[in-house]
Amino acid sequence: MRFTKRTAASVAVSVLAAGALAACGSPTVPSSSGSSASALPAHSASMDLKGVTLTVWESNSVTAGYKALFTAFEKATGAKIDQVVFPDPFESNLLTKWATGTRPDLMVFQSATDYLQQLNPAKNLIDLTGQPYVAKELFHQNKYASVSGGKDYGLSLETPSVFGLWFNKQIVAKDGLSAPTDFNQLVSACQTIKKDNPGVSPLYDAGGDQWTTQVLPFMLWTDAMKAGLQNELNTNKAKWTNQAIVQSLADYQTLIKDGCFNSNLKTGTYAQQESEFESGKVAMIPQGSWVSPDLVKAMGVTKMNQEIGWQAMSTSTATAAYSTTFSLQVPKTADTKGESAALSFLDFASGPAYQTFVDTNDQAPALSGFKTPANVPDALLANYTALAGSGYPQLFVASYGPFTTYMSEMIDGSATPERVANDLQQQWEQSATALSLPGF
Template sequence: MKKRILAAAALTAIGALTLAGCSDPGSGSGGETAAPEDWPAQDTDLSGVSLTIWAAQNSNTVPESVVAGFEELTGASVEVVTIPDPYEQSIQTKVATGDKPDLAFWQPTASQLTALNASTNLQSLDGAPWLDSYSPDLRDITGILDGTRYATLITTPAVEGVYYNKQVFADNGITELPGDWDEFLADARDLKDAGVTPFFDFGGGTPWATQWWVQVQLADAAQDGLWDRVNANEETFTDPTIQGAIDEYQALIDEGLFNDNLKTATFEDQGPALLNGDAAMVIQVNSYFGLLQSLADTAELDEKIGFFPISPSGNVGTFIPDQSNALVAFKTGDATREAAARQLLSYWLGDGYPDFVEAQSTVSLQDGVPSSADVPQALLDVSASLGGSVGSMQALAVANPDLYLNLGDMIQGTKTPVEVAEATQAQFAELAKAIGTPGF
């Protein structure tokens, strides 16, 4: 999630993928749905069949338990290949030249599935045998483009929300969690008056978390069709809704509600700051919790760290699946390998899933499989918020402009809030036009 494709690189890759999609002789027809008989039994013999999974540096160990179990069960050989960062850009470039794996980790959002030219390059996963095993709230939350399922979740999507230090809250008399944005800010101001830093964010390095501050403010509007209107060029980043959220972020910075070293702080600084109580709250996503887990065990995290979603009018979370949450299966032109790839997915979300959940110490996607006992309560609360959450810009917009970079410039004082919105809208329009979105 940290690595976002810069606009120029994304345009190049999208253009190349479009050309490749027109000329790839092994692509097959788009949007085909695998019939039930096309989903091999999980234990079908695959002796002599070799499969390749592409993974990022932060997801290349995720398949280990599944690969070991699948190879033993079927006789297949599965190789996990690490693709260097920037992961998404590297994969798009490879696929544009005809280089495809059998499976790959991929962000299951409309914009990222479009970037892969899904109807041409990816197998349809409609009718997959594991779909009914998903918890109802998660079954159709993402992975679908133009009515066809191209990606399947293997872990719960990330949620943008507030991680807080329980002890700091208790020491300052905050006994109830904020119920909406106004209460959230009221608590922050009380903390500031008490000499506590309310919020910790970072503007140094690659300030990818800055965008969460804008996006959680857009949750209500997203529920009301904001991103549909942006996708249709009926509303823009410079119109009052999104511009207002950017303005609010700048106003909170000007009010002194953030850490003094906001301009130079990094992601790595954000974990100790919250864990040690140097700041009371952080707006972040699930990957941030991985940083906390590297600093403390589950017992300490349960004691110190809590989570709640936030939105203008309530506690609506904003979900943002990343590449480590989902897999896609490619059309390679080799029918045996394509079927084997579907079989591996069936095993991953089938007989291999309980071991996978335990090996990853993760929250289960399936009601019939318990979450790992090693999952901290905060992550269980994140997962519980998904049912009432709404999609982020990345999940619902047709393109993913570099909002976070522009907000980073705002923190450094090189862009005004108005210039942030203008630059982001210009990038969005260019990307939307490049993929043929009507209205651009």
Template structure:
């Protein structure tokens, strides 16, 4: 899961080019709803489907695809699209090259950028929908009242992964808001402990420390206002969060090698106790799980949600969490794609969650006992979470890349806000948003 969220911030210029190639808001002459939902194991001898996935998600559907083939006779060819995955897929789709299925980030901005209304099958009234955790469904997958993406696993959650042994050793408690967390960090630093670990050498994660601060404001309509150009990335909330992150870095609350540190470094530092906390998404636990067994993770690693004034979590579904089905002129293949999703989320789901060692999102399918407690705890915060920038904003500017430049010393905090706002406005204008 190393690159799970690396490409959520696609360059504004590239996104604008793709928008120009294919209007993501346009409709389609095809039916807006599928004609039928085939049974999960109906015979599909002779049918071959192509599925696109990223390097970080190519192995996810592998076992369920094999099981589906045995049950139905269909063949599913999984094709890995090189990173940056999202940009590669958008470019192909804009030129008319589409698969039958694809792993995809089911957020508003990424469904829009893919041209969901034009290119994707509508998945309304699917047989698996009533059995899917409602908190998961609420986290994304829909656009303008229609469902275009099916969740296969719980969405990622932004929050703080922490070393429980360090907290216990230094007598600190889990904080209840961002200011308390900063006070905890300063106490740890005074005791000679590195409070936070940031992977500035791989800038994609730099945005989480900013976004968690915006959860309360997002819950009060921040992104609605940004979408209408009534608030900006240079406004008090977002620029204030950027400034706070900048101050945290300047105050030495992060690792000394912040400019070069990697995702793997971050996972190892938290496991080894070289740092007390990391503001990250769920993929960090997946990385740590590659280096430690469940018993070790349960002993050492905990999770808590955080926001500016509370413990409100921020959800951010990524492309490892969901699958989409594309429209084509082949109705048999379209039906087979829908059937595969149905199989995945019914007959094939128990084997899937065991193979992935992940939390179940389907009622009646138990979460395996081997799943780390911290993952279960992070998933539990979904019920009270708010969507991320990617989930609630109409466009996805290069906030992470700009923050990475700030870490590297090539942009100021003020420039981060200003340039991100400029990119957002360009993207919003390109998709025809009012007010831009």
């Protein structure tokens, strides 16, 4: 799944997927190449679609950029777009409707491997392999986002979500620190901040909302995943009880015991995490790039650039985990007009109109040939740099279950790191078996 504050709070599954950089040691997932196997209905960004209604399935949290594209497409082509919004939990609600055999003309849905497989893409989605916009996708999303069996079934317009340590520049500088790039530095920074700033919490996590507690372990085990553990998990050559995973969980537990987190760790919320961080009462928060718009809204870009920094971090290296986001997918409906309109929308969305999407979302472009808006904050630009440099995708072929629940149990002391890892493994085995994955 796409791990964001918008979806993780309501869907307790932590399967992440992302496009891999060639230099980073690619996960074991077939990449897209060649051209589409079958001829597609006629389509173009400027096609006359008067009288055609395009039904789109989407979540209740799609970005404003999509809505801007829908409006512009209606004006340019004469088509009418009917947006069908699914409430949270978005993914399961959409898949329930999908299981009835009902199909939209277009979907804004998860590009992660495990979700894509549930759609049976070879049978139910139009193969977009070889379409010009696929080659334009940056961050290698054309190799892993919405890819199954070597074929590409989606167009990704959003940049991947990046995980890292957001920090207060003033607190870090006052204490003579550098932003931590590994776990030992994080522990040392915690001790220094506690000593020199009695009223400041070194870290804040939101055990009350639960979903945020997955981020730091996810960051910590990235080094091991990059070193080969991810491929071994995906091919059933390793288990989630691997020592590197257990240690990542134990490291989180160490930070609790050392008093590095907020005193209300068990009950804290994401909103409180954000507020306390903005006000300087918290020095550091492990979070995804999705937190940036909230910080901008509260602080403004100028103040955010002055006070907030970002650093990639894992157990022993400055490596950033990242995950893919939604993609646009075109179901097979046997309705030539509908399929043609949906494909025309992809042409339109990836053409000159895409700059509007980027500007509306205040994001870097996920397609080549477009410009990053000038008002993107420096910390978010650092996220994008990590994508092209130290970043490593976490891409798993199955689900490892309700990690949020397991983390809550570890935080309240009712579960050990070893127990959590064992629960992850049991869920992984069940999911792989249900998906009939080879080798399991």
